[in-house]
Structures are given as structure tokens and as C-alpha cells.
Amino acid sequence: MVVRCTRPNLKAINQSINQSIAGEPPALPEEIMMDSKSERSVSYMPKWLVVATTLFVVMRIGDVFVSRMLPNAVTIKPVNGIAWTQIPSREQLVAEAKRLAAAPAKPVQELSPQSQEQLQKLLADAKANNKLLLLEFYADWSDPCKKMEATSMSNSQVSQLVDDRFMPVRINDTQKQFGVNARFVADLQKRYRVFAFPTLIIVGEDESPVASLIGNCSSLTTYRFLSRALATVTAVRNGFSPTLTSQSFTNTSQL
Template identity: 25%
Template structure:
């Protein structure tokens, strides 16, 4: 009788030893790619061209909302994910404004198209994201630089929020501090 072999009669799946490192490498590569190229869900806001918005603003008497953004700007991506991709907020924006996305291409192409340069100069856009809304007559301009969260963005846009925001009334200016009365003059017997 032959001695019992410590080995099993099953053969080892050699293909698994090759596939495991390949799959692990692919997973690491996809994670690195996704970090540098995050997927953006489709915006719920109906973005218009600048010319479309100008024509419709006169026809419908609605303000134009400019979203100044850049591809490399992480706060811009947060604004997109948290506000523009939120169905409730997007519906309110679409109803109250004529939204126009203005994308800065300075880092990618070395310069911006003349139309983008002119808008950035007109509204003094120095950082991203910047939201600007302009009255239909072009007169009144309101600007918010930077992303400050969902509720503050909707408050700036004067839109009610399903997350508990109620537009606040303008607060009266703070009262100036009361000055202390002058110290009494020393009496006749003071040193």
C-alpha cells in the first residue's frame, strides 16, 4: 500500500494566482482615475446659452443667474452636487431664473473666450464658484463668491429650502456701542 500523500488530489487553480494581482491592479487604477476625474451626475438645472438667456430675460422679465465655475474647482463641484443636482433646488432655480453657466478655461487653455473675459470683468469675478444674478433690466446685480452650503446658497437666491431654510427679513443695522461718560474732573482737594 502506498504511503498517504499530505497533498490533496485537487489541483491548484493557477489562473486565480494570475487573475488576483491583475484585478487588484485594475481596482487601484480605477480608484486613482476616479479621484482625479470624478464623475458628475447630470445637472438638474436647465443651463441656457448667454444669448438665449438675454432674449428670454427680456421676454419673460426674469433675472439671469450666472454660475462662474472652473473644471478644477472642488467647491464648484460641491455646489453642483449639493444644489444644482438637487431636484427641488433645481426646479426652483429653473422657475425663478434663467441660468447660464460660465466656465473659466484659463488653466486648461491659457486664456478665456472674449465673452467669458467680458463677463468676469463686468462682475469682478475673482474666485470660483461665483454666483451672480442680474435683474431683467440689467440694473440690480447681486453676487455671492465661494460656496457656503446648500441653505446659504438658496438664501442668497431668495429661494425657500426644503431643508428648513426660511428667508430672513433684513435685519436692522447694529446700534453703535455706547461710549463711556468722561471721568469726573478731580475735586479741589485732590493731589
């Protein structure tokens, strides 16, 4: 180790001694004065920048993981900036809905004698009042059911059309709450192939489905569905052969 000695600054030392005798604080030599700002390291980084950088890296790692582990997932980024991952994607749901709509109808399943008798009574009551039987397959735990009831079914034009031309009957599913459905409910769900809630089905006099509407649909879609079903039944009763005797609507915009 090499120690270098330098000649002391006698002038500065004498000046400090004189100031001490006079009661003034001694002035430091210029060579040992230091700016307080120079104490900060040149590598200093604000804490908020460190936190932001860490979060960005973690999010990028998460995106890479999701894209590799879930290839069928789609990321939806709304206006508020939250990036939700929806599985399956909307495109897959729409494709599945179209496939189900295009599939040929399966043979109608027979009802139990008790269910058959109950359905016949409903059809007879509807016919006696010159109305069509409208079945609504509903579930109290289903949010789409609650939304449709509060919007489309509460629309004045829709409710008026139902009151005038239909006999509405709600088939309430209780499988989720109580672990079992009533026999009539289970039989109707099997016969009319109900797999989602809400589902509206208009039943003809021969117990066959005239038209069905699946999902939480807008007021306009619901009104058109009911109107077209009425036109179809009227044409059949008058001896005409309508171009469409059975209609199936799926509200893909809500999927």
C-alpha cells in the same frame, strides 16, 4: 599594579574533582556564579523609547522654526491628531472677505460690442420667459465648483426654484487649462468683478448685478440667496423701494 593572592578554596576544588570522576557536571563555586539578568546594564533603554524621544525632539524643533519663520501661520489640530499649518489663517481670510464686501463698487466696465450683444440676447430670452438671468461663473478644475454642483445645486428645492424662476447660464473659465478665455467670458468676469469660483450673479434687466453669491455654499444659503434676490426684483418691479437692492453673500465658513 598590585596583585593580591587569596587562599584557594580546597573544599570546592575537591568537590568538583569528585563530581567529574562520578560523571556529573562540576558545580561552580558560589563566588563565581552570576545571574544572567545581571548582565544587562542598568542604563539599558528600550528602542521604542529612544525612537519616540527622537521624534518628539524633532517635532519641537520644527514647531519653533515655523513659529519664528511664519508668524501669520495658524496650526489646526483636528481630531485625528494631524497638525496642519494653514497660511493665511482663517481669521485673515474672513477679515479680507468682509473688507471686500464693504468696499464701494467700482465703475462698471464696458463690454465689447460682441459681448454686449450676447448679454442683451440672454437678458431678452430671460425676460421673454418671465425669468431672471442667473450667471454661474464656473471652472472645471475647481474643487469647490464640483462640490457645490454635487450638493447645493443638486438639492431638489434649489434646483426646482432655479428651473421655475431663473434662466441659468454657466460661464466656464478655461484660463487654467488652455491659457485663454473666450472673449465673452473674460468680459463678463471683468465687468462683474469675478475673482473666485464658483460665483453666482443674478443680472437685472439693465445689466447691473442684483445679487452675488461667492464660494461653495450650503443648500440653505443658496436657497435663501435666490429667494431674497427674487423678492428684491419683485419689489423694484412693483414700484417699491426695498431696503436692499444689491446683495453680496460670501460663504466665509468654507474659507
